[in-house]
Amino acid sequence: MTAKYFIGIDIGGTKMAAGLVTRNGKILLRRKVRTPSKCTKKVFLSAVINLVRELIAEGDLTLKDIAGIGIGIPGVIDPVHGKVLLITNLPLSGINLAAELRKTFKLHITVGNDANIAALGEHRSGLGKNAENIVNISVGTGVGGGLIINGRLVTGSFFAGGELGHMIVQMDGPKCTCGKKGCLEAFAGRWAIEKAIRAGIAKGEKTVITKYAQGKLKSIKSKALRKALDKHDPLVTRVIKEAAKALGEACVSIMHIIDPEYIILGGGVIEACGDYMLPLIRKAAESDTFLSTVSGCIIAKSSLGDDSIILGAAASASQGR
Ligand SMILES: [Zn+2]
Structure with a gap:
């Protein structure tokens, strides 16, 4: 049997x-x-x-x-x-x-x-079921990626492919954990969001996040970020908007390189703040007039979550x- x-x-x-x-x-x-x-x-x-x-x-x-x-x-x-x-x-x-x-x-x-x-x-059971080309972006503490091209998972010749978090979205931008500057992860990874929030607080920006994170600003839970967004907190809103913009620009590059049917976003940050971020990510991606004419790529939040x-x-x- x-x-x-x-x-x-x-x-x-x-x-x-x-x-x-x-x-x-x-x-x-x-x-x-x-x-x-x-x-x-x-x-x-x-x-x-x-x-x-x-x-x-x-x-x-x-x-x-x-x-x-x-x-x-x-x-x-x-x-x-x-x-x-x-x-x-x-x-x-x-x-x-x-x-x-x-x-x-x-x-x-x-x-x-x-x-x-x-x-x-996502390709077997999620939104990308039956699609030929899909890209997954997991936004958690770091930013990971996965590529399905022609129905197959592509990991690269040396198994280091698909690391979309280290795609550079701004030359000479903020420093990343990999040593380079301006990677997607340096804007959208939770560690980068936390760092930008701490920098804002150090400059005297007003925020409710200190209360929601119970003073633990070294590691801020995604749910605390969501709560602050719901309260229209100016500092958290600004930082999350920046993260969404970086993800949108990354989507533009992905669409130019791979032209997939779906770009699916998941991970803790998206689970908590995706409803707020997705329209901003799509807006940044749609600003590319060439792609908005040619590509039918759908940018969506994972339906499978964890x-x-x-x-x-x-x-x-x-x-x-
Ligand atoms: Zn990097």
Whole structure:
């Protein structure tokens, strides 16, 4: 009998979520735990193993019912071998994550960059279903990207492709984590939004965000940003408008290079502030008269939300199975 289910895992810097997914791409069960912080490789691996075991037990299943496990994780990943080439915040650089987990689960295991995997999820189950060319932009702490071209996920010749967050949208603009200046992420990543807000406060700009973030201005939750937007807070509104404009300009470049059917935006910042940002992003993109005449590209908020990585990871594990 063919195993019926796949497990999709979304590993983030603060949380890990796993879903039991059917062959038709339906999530039957989910589990979410905190990602162990500042831990060893061994502690991290056992946390992932426990998460999978708990999910299987909750579904009253055994390993025989599972056809494969897919993982989406931030970092530069070699998806062919399931190896983590480069990752910050987790003790996994240089580790073959698929091979490590196969020692416990004798199953087909795939690993991919989280924003790449989210693009796969959008292509299989989201707005980009049946589309040939789609681009995913995940706007969270950082900004990730994923490209589906001619129906296939494109990761590049050296697995570092699709990093849309490091597309330069302003020469000599604000400094990015990558060392360059003016990257999309340096405007739209949550770290950049937080930094711009702190700079505004230091200059004496009035804002309600200090109250909503409970004084924790080093890491401002996306929901606090949303609340401040709803109150028409001038500082947060200005910074979010800048982020939306940068995303709009990035969309223009993406449309010129790839001309996709959809550009799908997701991630914590978009989940919380997308309703406000999307019209501004579209406005910036539509200012290109050439594209507005030729392209029918739809810029939209993800309909899958957080589930895009779980579904994409399951889809990646199901390929050829
Ligand atoms: Zn950068």
